[in-house]
Amino acid sequence: MKACFFAFAVAPAALAIATRALAQEPAPAVPTPPVAPPPAVPTPPVAAPVTEPAAAANTPNTPDIVGAAVLPSPADSPSPEDEFRASKERLDNTLRDLAGVPETPAAFALGISAGTVAHPSTIREAVAELKVILGPDGKLLPGAAVEVAPFYRITSKVDYLKWRADWWRPLLGSFRISLATASDPAQTTNPDAPVLLALGSRIGYDGTDPRYSDEAVDALKDELIKCAPERVSPVSGPIAVPTRACDFEKNEETILEKLSGFRAELASVIIVENATDRDQDADIRAWQAWLAADYKFSPLLSAGLGADLQRSKINAEANTRSRVGARLGLGDDYYTLSLSGAYARESLDETNWFDLGGSLSAQLGSTATLKLGAQASQDLENDRSRVIVMLGIGTASGDPIFTKYIGGGQ
Amino acid sequence: MSLEIDPNGASISAQLRILNAHIGTYRIDLWNDSDGSGGPSAGDQFDRTLKEYKQSDSGPVLLGSPALLLRKTLQFLWLARQNPGSSAPSRVELSLWQGSQMLSGFPQTVEVAFPNGQHYGAFQIAYFVKAQGS
Numbered sequence: 001m002k003a004c005f006f007a008f009a010v011a012p013a014a015l016a017i018a019t020r021a022l023a024q025e026p027a028p029a030v031p032t033p034p035v036a037p038p039p040a041v042p043t044p045p046v047a048a049p050v051t052e053p054a055a056a057a058n059t060p061n062t063p064d065i066v067g068a069a070v071l072p073s074p075a076d077s078p079s080p081e082d083e084f085r086a087s088k089e090r091l092d093n094t095l096r097d098l099a100g101v102p103e104t105p106a107a108f109a110l111g112i113s114a115g116t117v118a119h120p121s122t123i124r125e126a127v128a129e130l131k132v133i134l135g136p137d138g139k140l141l142p143g144a145a146v147e148v149a150p151f152y153r154i155t156s157k158v159d160y161l162k163w164r165a166d167w168w169r170p171l172l173g174s175f176r177i178s179l180a181t182a183s184d185p186a187q188t189t190n191p192d193a194p195v196l197l198a199l200g201s202r203i204g205y206d207g208t209d210p211r212y213s214d215e216a217v218d219a220l221k222d223e224l225i226k227c228a229p230e231r232v233s234p235v236s237g238p239i240a241v242p243t244r245a246c247d248f249e250k251n252e253e254t255i256l257e258k259l260s261g262f263r264a265e266l267a268s269v270i271i272v273e274n275a276t277d278r279d280q281d282a283d284i285r286a287w288q289a290w291l292a293a294d295y296k297f298s299p300l301l302s303a304g305l306g307a308d309l310q311r312s313k314i315n316a317e318a319n320t321r322s323r324v325g326a327r328l329g330l331g332d333d334y335y336t337l338s339l340s341g342a343y344a345r346e347s348l349d350e351t352n353w354f355d356l357g358g359s360l361s362a363q364l365g366s367t368a369t370l371k372l373g374a375q376a377s378q379d380l381e382n383d384r385s386r387v388i389v390m391l392g393i394g395t396a397s398g399d400p401i402f403t404k405y406i407g408g409g410q
Numbered sequence: 411m412s413l414e415i416d417p418n419g420a421s422i423s424a425q426l427r428i429l430n431a432h433i434g435t436y437r438i439d440l441w442n443d444s445d446g447s448g449g450p451s452a453g454d455q456f457d458r459t460l461k462e463y464k465q466s467d468s469g470p471v472l473l474g475s476p477a478l479l480l481r482k483t484l485q486f487l488w489l490a491r492q493n494p495g496s497s498a499p500s501r502v503e504l505s506l507w508q509g510s511q512m513l514s515g516f517p518q519t520v521e522v523a524f525p526n527g528q529h530y531g532a533f534q535i536a537y538f539v540k541a542q543g544s
Contacts, residue, residue, distance in 0.1 A: 121497065156431040156498070161468065163431035173431075209493070211433060218464075221435045224489040224530060225463045234441050234450035234485040234536035236411040238520040240500075241487075241532045248530055252491075 087388040087408030091375045094357050095390070098325040098340050099306030101290045105200025105269035106178035107145040109288065111185070117145040117178070133181055140195040145180040149173065160211045175203045184273065196285060200269035207261025208296055219255045223248050257299040264293040286312035294327075302329045319348035325355075334363040352380040368401070369394050412449065412538040413484070413506060413513055417476050420509030424461075425470040426486050429501040429519070434490035435463045436502075438473065441483040443538070450483045450536035457482065463489070470507065479539045491530040499523045500533055 102108035104117045120126040126148055133144040155173035156163060163169045178200040187193035210216035227246035270287040287310070294304030303326070310321045325342030342355045357375030364370055373390040388408035394400045415422060428434040438461040445453030461471045473479060490500040505517040524531045 119497075153498075157429055157501075158431060159427045159429055160431045160433055169431075211431065217433050220433050220491055221464055221489075224433075224435065224491055227530070228437075228463065228487070228489055228532055231439075231456055232485070232487060232532075232534055233452040234439075234454055234483045234534065235452075236450050236536060238522045238533060238535040240522050240525050241534050243525075243530075243532045249494075252530075 083386060084388075084405070084408040087375075087377060087386040088390075088405050090353065090355055090377050090386075091357065091373055091388050091390055091405070091408075094325075094340055094342060094355055094375055095359055095371075095373050097308075098342055099292050099294065099304035099327040101202065101204070101265040101267045101292045101306075102200075102269075103202075104145065104147050104176075104178045104180075105202055105267045105288075105290075106147070106180035106198035107200075109198040109200065109269040109271055109286070110145075110180045110182035110196060112143075112145045112180050112182060117147050117180075119147055130179075133179070140181050140197055142181050142183040142195045145178070147176050147178040149176045151175055160217070164211055170209070171203065171205060174205070175201070177201050178269075194273045197272045198269055199272070200267065202265065202267040204263070204265030206263050208256075208259040208263060210256060210259060212261070213259060216255055216259055220252060223251045223255070226251075260296050260298060262293065262295050264291075266291050286310065288312075300330060300332055303327070304329075317348055319346060321346050336361045350381055354378045354380060363396070364393075367396050369396060411536070412540050413515065414540050414542045414544075415476050415479065415508050415513065417480055417541045419476060421475050422473045422479055422513075423470040423507050424473055424484075424486075425505045426488055427503045427505075428488060428490055429503055430492065430498050432490045432492045432498075432500060434488055434500075435467050436486060436488035437461060437463050438471065439485045439487065440479065441485060441536075443481055443483060449538045450485070454483050460484075470505070476508070476541075480541060481539065483536050483538050485534060485536040487532065487534045489530070489532050490524075492524070494529050496529060497524075500531060502533075504535070 103114045104112075107114055107117050118129050120129050126146070129144070129146040133141055133146075135141045151172045155169040158166075158169070163173075178198075180198045180200075181195050182198075184190075184193045184196055210220060223246070227243040227248050229241055229244055232241045266289075268287070268289040271285040272282055273285050274282050288308060289310075290306065290308040292304060292306035294302050296302040305324075305326050307324045308322070312319055312321075321344060323342055323344040325340060325344075327338055327340040329336060329338045331337050337358070337360050339358045340355070341357075342353075344353045344355070345351070346353075355375050355377045357373065359371060359373040361369055361371045371390070371392045371394065373392075374388070376385065376387045378385045386408050389406045390403060391406075392400060392403040424438060426436045426438075428436070437459060439459050440457040441450070441454035442457050443449075443451075444455040445451055447453060460473050465471070473484070486502075486504065488500070488502055490502075492498060492500075499521045500523075501519065501521045503517050503519045506513040520535060522531075522533045
């Protein structure tokens with residue numbers, strides 16, 4: 001299933017439940033600064049079996065300030081506005097990230113769009129990217145994001161049969177390290193705001209990779225042959241030669257959609273402030289770890305489980321959030337229904353939430369998407385419950401155009 | 411490019427392995443040096459296909475006797491596909507044997523970038539077959 005969920009609000013993020021293409025580098029994107037102040041508390045992205053480009057958030061999000069409102073001290077009674085904001089955030093988090101893992105953890109943690117992440121394919125390119133991150137005085141510069149797969153080349157130097165036979169090759173080849181920098185989102189008006197450094201990692205197994213299936217390999221070879229030129233005058237070469245007009249990508253998609261299998265992914269990120277500042281001590285602002293697994297039964301049905309653990313500072317107070325959840329997804333690229341359940345604990349406000357929700361998304365033509373989401377949340381510790389409904393319209397790539405929340409304690 | 415064989419030796423066999431864990435298949439065509447250029451050129455005329463796509467992709471393929479191949483062009487055409495989003499080049503390893511002996515200069519590993527914007531493509535490399543010492 002593609003495009004099941006979108007980052008309709010809050011931090012931009014791209015999600016992959018399973019290890020996606022072991023990309024060395026995507027087509028370079030025009031670097032853009034983070035659209036919204038990124039959360040110092042990493043907000044996990046939406047769980048979806050297929051990676052979607054990160055949706056740029058157009059809702060300002062200043063987590064440390066919001067955190068104080070969203071997570072009041074136990075002695076305070078939350079106002080209706082606080083309750084609404086908390087309910088909205090709970091629904092957004094479920095819609096975006098339950099049972100999922102961010103595509104590029106470091107970029108996600110700082111709210112940087114996954115589309116702007118550089119993927120250098122050589123050591124020289126990687127060094128060049130790192131030089132961009134450090135200013136002339138050795139201090140970090142904001143707005144950079146880079147991801148590398150250090151073992152990709154070594155593990156995939158073989159043919160696909162050998163790659164498949166050696167279990168460690170796909171696993172090690174999927175390992176990625178990411179690095180990103182951004183100005184502290186809690187100090188957007190401070191020109192001397194510290195630059196945060198995020199270091200992330202991700203490793204996974206994708207049982208739906210076509211190379212595991214002889215049937216899929218055979219079918220893909222047949223599609224390639226349909227694109228093969230009839231005769232090509234020989235030249236010494238080696239060179240690429242033009243292919244015949246063919247529907248390779250469309251037919252390939254049909255083949256890949258039919259693949260079923262188990263997928264699992266583990267990711268982590270740590271956010272550090274003052275990492276290279278000689279005048280101040282480096283300090284860990286937050287860290288988060290995700291574990292997610294799902295099984296794709298068919299093109300229309302998948303089920304996933306996930307857990308994440310996060311520790312962060314909310315207005316100088318440490319907060320630990322742990323969450324376990326499950327999601328069932330039905331549908332295809334155009335219509336998707338999902339049901340989810342999650343249990344989360346937050347240490348700072350001493351809440352134990354149980355969320356039960358569902359969402360429905362429908363493609364409107366080729367350019368827009370309609371999304372309905374609803375979630376009932378019960379605070380088991382403080383005997384509170386909330387129901388919130390979200391109606392949203394977004395672009396096909398997930399950028400929100402309009403969202404409306406109803407309920408949630410308002 | 412050229413390769414040298416013993417005109418009085420054993421039969422020639424070949425294998426092309428598609429690396430970088432890409433999915434793919436290949437064909438081997440034989441061309442006559444019709445323009446007498448002594449190398450692969452647009453003036454060569456097609457002779458025959460020695461190996462079709464998907465035929466014995468995983469192991470060596472017997473091409474024929476030295477007499478069949480001498481002073482002709484051997485062309486390897488391969489098709490490769492990688493996972494969408496990846497941008498590694500297509501990388502193949504070519505091996506040629508005469509009998510059980512690997513030909514001088516082989517195995518060879520060659521690399522070609524996929525066409526812009528595509529994660530699949532067709533590629534070729536060709537060798538003029540000469541007699542050793544000629």
